Amino acid sequence: DAGVTQSPTHLIKTRGQQVTLRCSPISGHKSVSWYQQVLGQGPQFIFQYYEKEERGRGNFPDRFSARQFPNYSSELNVNALLLGDSALYLCASSFFGPTGTEAFFGQGTRLTVV
């Protein structure tokens, strides 16, 4: 069975550009969450979507946006990239929201902003 898949695995962008990261959840999972992990820190929550609706948003600027599609896949968009956006972006899927259930992570997308 396929786990959570993310694309691309690595990405290099220039300051000011826009980026779109993609995530396909585990089959049957209706919830997708996005996290940002910078070196030396734990993952920081960005968004959670369940049944195509935003259910939670972390403390990130409006440059960050996301959406979930009818097939439960998801995209994370970041506009006007800053050097500080360089990080590992993780997607996690779960059958429901995190309420009492574990989330399964993809391998992440390593974004480098130069």
Added chain:
Amino acid sequence: DQQVKQNSPSLSVQEGRISILNCDYTNSMFDYFLWYKKYPAEGPTFLISISSIKDKNEDGRFTVFLNKSAKHLSLHIVPSQPGDSAVYFCAASATTSGTYKYIFGTGTRLKVLA
């Protein structure tokens, strides 16, 4: 404001001995806790979870203990194996908050020595 803290950035243990990883939290609304293991260049892998209605949960070599009064949880690995060498993150969730997110600690790097 770090709501979930892992105060030991690293831990070294001999193969076959017990590894004990600790985690403290400050938010009394947290009621679901998880441990994840992360290898370099991979996403976090779910290990074990515990609900606040329990004080212990076991899965094979892994046991998580929860002390609600002290706002402390720990992960015991017995016996430790070289393949357990990784970064371990604890995470917490407030399932009744309506915001579906995990708060992660900063991680503890475990090294199991052969």
